[in-house]
Amino acid sequence: MQNDLSRKPKKKIAFIVEYSAIKGYYPFERTSILAKLLKTEEDVTVFLKNVSDEALEIFTDAQLSPILYDHIDELVKHLKELQPDLIVQDGKDTYVEYVETIRPLCKTLVHFDDFGEGAELADCNIMSILEETRETTAQNILAGSFAFAVTDTLKSIAESRVSNELSNPPHIVVAYEDGDDNNLTYRTLRHLTHLQIPLKVTIAIDREYKHSISDLQMMALSRRNTKIFKDDKPLDKLLPVADIVICNANYTPYKVAAVGIPCIISAQNERELNNIFPRENNGFINLGLGRKMKQSNIQNAVMELLLHEARRERAVRKQIQLEIQDNNEVLKSLLLDFAYERHNIVSL
Numbered sequence: 001m002q003n004d005l006s007r008k009p010k011k012k013i014a015f016i017v018e019y020s021a022i023k024g025y026y027p028f029e030r031t032s033i034l035a036k037l038l039k040t041e042e043d044v045t046v047f048l049k050n051v052s053d054e055a056l057e058i059f060t061d062a063q064l065s066p067i068l069y070d071h072i073d074e075l076v077k078h079l080k081e082l083q084p085d086l087i088v089q090d091g092k093d094t095y096v097e098y099v100e101t102i103r104p105l106c107k108t109l110v111h112f113d114d115f116g117e118g119a120e121l122a123d124c125n126i127m128s129i130l131e132e133t134r135e136t137t138a139q140n141i142l143a144g145s146f147a148f149a150v151t152d153t154l155k156s157i158a159e160s161r162v163s164n165e166l167s168n169p170p171h172i173v174v175a176y177e178d179g180d181d182n183n184l185t186y187r188t189l190r191h192l193t194h195l196q197i198p199l200k201v202t203i204a205i206d207r208e209y210k211h212s213i214s215d216l217q218m219m220a221l222s223r224r225n226t227k228i229f230k231d232d233k234p235l236d237k238l239l240p241v242a243d244i245v246i247c248n249a250n251y252t253p254y255k256v257a258a259v260g261i262p263c264i265i266s267a268q269n270e271r272e273l274n275n276i277f278p279r280e281n282n283g284f285i286n287l288g289l290g291r292k293m294k295q296s297n298i299q300n301a302v303m304e305l306l307l308h309e310a311r312r313e314r315a316v317r318k319q320i321q322l323e324i325q326d327n328n329e330v331l332k333s334l335l336l337d338f339a340y341e342r343h344n345i346v347s348l
Contacts, residue, residue, distance in 0.1 A: 010043040011339040014084040014106070016075065018049040018091040022271065023113065024178035024208060026251040027090040028055045030112065030149040032062040034088070037332045039064070042339065045082060047075055054207055054232070072101060079105040086110065086339040094118030108338045112147065115271070124338065126331075128254065131274035145277060145322050146330045148254040153236050155325055158259045164316055166243050167200065169225060170306055173242040175204035175235050176268065176290075177252045183211045184266055184290040186219075188246055191295040193223050195302065200225040202242075204234035244305050246298070249286070253278035257319035262305045262312045264298065266290035283318030 015031045028048075035044050046059065046066035059066050069075050079087070079102070087106040093116030103109055103121055111122040119125045120138050128147035172192065176184045185203060192201055203216055205228055213228055220226040231237060235255060239245070245256050246264045249272035256263045265286040267273040278284040285301045287293055305312055336342075 010041070011086065011336075012043045012045070012082055012084040013038055013086045013088065013335070013339055014079065014082060015044070015046045015088045015090065016049075016102075017046070017055075017089075019051065019055060020092045021179055022269075023091065023250070025055060025058065026178075027112065028058045029151060031088070031090050032058050032064060033149040033151065033328060034331055034335065035059075035064055036062045037328060038335065042336075045078075045084070047078065049075070072098065076101060076105065086335065088112070088335065089114065089122070092116075096121065108341065110335065110338055126334075128277070129250065129271070130276050131271065132276045142334075145254065145257075145282070145324055146327050148251065148258075148324060149328055149331055150258050150325055151236075154239075154255055154258045157236070157239050158325060160240060161259060161261075164243075164260070164262070164312055166306065167241070169198035169200050170243045171200040171202065171241055172244045172246060172302065173202050173204060173235075173238045175206075175238065175245060175247045175252060176266075177204075177206060177208065177235065177248060178250050178268070179208045179210055180248070180268065181210065182268060182291045184248070184268060184293070185209070186211070186215060187290065187293060188266065188298065189216060189219055189226075191293070191298045192302070193219055193226070194295060195299055197306075198225075201227075202238055203228045204238055205230040206234055207232055244302065246302075248272055248290070249275050249278045253282075253284060254324060257282065257322055258324040260316045260320050262315045263319075264301045264305070266293055266298070281318070282322060283315040285315075 015035050017027055017031045035046050038044050048066045048068050084106045086108045088110050090112040094114055095116055095118050099118035099121040109122045111119050111125045113127055113129050114125050125141050126147045127141055127143040130143040174188050189203055216228050220228055239259050242261055244262050249265045249267040263284050265278040265284050267289050273289050279286050287297050
């Protein structure tokens with residue numbers, strides 16, 4: 001009886017996630033990871049707007065049962081009944097009117113990677129995708145590589161990788177996640193086929209790839225050890241066997257850094273181009289905007305990593321030093337601080 005009286009009431013934490021083509025499905029993964037972690041201690045509810053089966057699957061795999069809604073009026077009704085202590089918003093960039101509607105319904109409001117005008121009204125905007133060209137840094141921004149939540153799959157891949165010695169032939173994985181609007185997959189493969197060295201190349205095609213794969217298949221047939229790998233989550237299956245990863249500059253570099261693999265970056269758009277994380281200081285070779293990528297640049301980057309063991313080791317060392325695998329506990333503690341109003345954004 002004494003224990004029951006001394007036990008603190010659970011805090012109510014609500015996650016709201018909406019799909020954004022620019023950000024892909026990763027915000028749903030981050031929400032499922034953090035919601036599952038917090039659910040062991042607190043009262044957690046997840047709200048999803050207009051989700052696809054793929055997004056819903058992320059939560060069912062995590063044994064979570066989100067509440068689905070179509071319109072903000074439904075969401076407001078749910079939140080008024082719930083009266084959450086903390087709302088965590090992820091996915092789409094928010095606008096002012098939306099946040100003004102949500103803000104009065106909770107004590108504390110935290111956003112993830114929000115580039116919209118509504119982000120300035122949140123108590124905190126936690127950024128893993130931080131642009132170097134932001135003209136004014138809002139006072140409520142908390143930014144760093146800690147903001148990337150890591151799946152159990154990535155953790156197990158990292159544990160299983162015993163060395164970074166090159167395969168024979170070296171294996172390059174090309175993975176442009178989050179839509180690949182400018183078809184950098186095709187451009188990259190075309191450039192790689194002109195490298196006159198023995199290579200194994202695997203092209204990752206996920207459920208968001210918007211283009212025909214027939215041209216890719218024709219190119220793959222023209223070169224030995226080159227194949228197209230189509231899967232819902234191809235990167236999860238290819239990271240364990242990759243010597244070098246070539247990818248976009250959104251969330252994918254975090255996945256690579258969590259495992260520790262030499263990586264070449266090619267940005268899909270201006271926002272990715274300005275992301276300050278996948279740069280040389282964190283172990284990446286960044287080629288800039290993908291649609292302007294020259295054949296010589298990507299070939300030189302590949303050869304640099306293949307020919308110089310010290311360069312590969314340095315890249316992996318810088319990635320591992322980021323300690324991305326510890327992020328989940330950091331994020332959990334941070335969100336609990338907000339839920340229990342232990343935070344002071346000025347000191348942060």
